Amino acid sequence: MGTEQPKSVTINVTGFKKFQGVAENPTETIVNNLTSFVQRKGLLPAGVTLGSCTVLETAGDGALPVLYKVLESGTSGIHTKKEHIVWLHLGVDGGAEKFALERQAVNEATFFCPDELGWQPMRQPIVAEDGGTSRKRETTCSIEVILKFLKDKGYDVRISNDAGLFVCNYVYYHSLRFAEQKGHKSLFVHVPLFSVINEETQMQFVASLLEAIASTC
Numbered sequence: 171m172g173t174e175q176p177k178s179v180t181i182n183v184t185g186f187k188k189f190q191g192v193a194e195n196p197t198e199t200i201v202n203n204l205t206s207f208v209q210r211k212g213l214l215p216a217g218v219t220l221g222s223c224t225v226l227e228t229a230g231d232g233a234l235p236v237l238y239k240v241l242e243s244g245t246s247g248i249h250t251k252k253e254h255i256v257w258l259h260l261g262v263d264g265g266a267e268k269f270a271l272e273r274q275a276v277n278e279a280t281f282f283c284p285d286e287l288g289w290q291p292m293r294q295p296i297v298a299e300d301g302g303t304s305r306k307r308e309t310t311c312s313i314e315v316i317l318k319f320l321k322d323k324g325y326d327v328r329i330s331n332d333a334g335l336f337v338c339n340y341v342y343y344h345s346l347r348f349a350e351q352k353g354h355k356s357l358f359v360h361v362p363l364f365s366v367i368n369e370e371t372q373m374q375f376v377a378s379l380l381e382a383i384a385s386t387c
Contacts, residue, residue, distance in 0.1 A: 179254045179384040182221040182244045183376075186261055186337065189228035190283045196364045197260040198225045200376055213377040218384040221255075230279060230340040232287035237341060241348050254387040255354040256311070257345050258379070261338035263360040268326040269367075269375060271313045272333040272358040275343035278303035280335040296343045307346040311357045312386040319382035325375050326367075333358055357383065 183204060185197030201223045208214050224240045227233045244255050263270065277300050279291040295303050313329055320327045333339040342358040349356040359379065361372055 178217045178219065179256060179387045180219045180221045180244070181256045181258055181380055181383060182223075182240075183258045183260065184224045184226050184240065184341075185259075186226050186228045187286070189286055189337070192262055192264055192363075194364075195228070195262050196361055196369070196372060197262055199364075199369060200260060200361070200372060201225050203373065204376060207373050208377050208380070211377065213381070215381055215384060218380065220380065226341065227286055228337050229285040229287040229289065230281065230291065230337050231289055232285070233337075234344070237344060238348075241345065244354070245352060255352070256383055256387065257349060257354060257356040258383065259338075259341055259345060259356070259358040260376070261333075261341075261358065261360050262363060263334075264363055266360060266362040267366055268328055268362065269320070270328055270330040270360040271317060272309070272338075272342060272360065273313060273329055273331050274306050274308045275333050275339050275346055275358070276303065276335070277301065277305035277307075277343060278335055279340055282336060285337055296340055297347060300347070307343060307350070309346065309355070309357050310349075311355050311383060313357070315386050316357075316379070316382040319385065320375070320378060323378050325378065327375075330360065333360070355383075355387070 185201035279294045284290040345356040
């Protein structure tokens with residue numbers, strides 16, 4: 171019998187535009203520049219493809235059609251049983267001093283301020299058919315292994331069990347639910363502002379994050 175070929179990995183990435191209190195969202199810059207950055211640096215290992223890179227409006231319910239169009243795009247084309255599809259969502263935490271791998275999302279939409287389309291839900295389930303606001307969904311990515319990989323690279327990173335209740339958690343919950351239905355994987359990562367960790371370091375971090383995710387698939 172021949173040796174089984176390793177599975178290929180396609181990682182699709184999203185970030186967000188500005189929102190109240192954050193006039194320039196670092197994830198918008200990272201996502202817009204990521205393809206050229208990894209190509210120029212030759213940072214993607216064999217078998218790993220950087221798929222779509224999309225910047226989302228920082229909005230919940232009103233942005234769902236765009237979000238699902240992006241998610242569905244990851245299922246288009248020819249995919250085989252030997253291919254992993256991963257969704258990597260990047261968001262900014264304006265008060266953070268290090269990177270955070272988010273373990274889970276909760277089925278609760280409570281926005282501390284209106285989103286960029288003017289919506290401000292309070293204590294509402296994100297997906298009503300999933301039950302109450304205490305429902306949680308966890309990533310199937312091996313985040314402890316990813317954490318060690320990134321720490322070994324010298325990055326200041328931690329695991330978080332609280333993605334907040336704003337648009338980040340909202341998008342993550344929908345993505346985790348979609349990924350479960352499609353057999354994909356989903357991970358949300360919060361990054362600091364560029365004034366805390368500079369742009370070049372954050373670009374390098376995300377490139378290493380792609381490598382870490384692929385190594386666990």
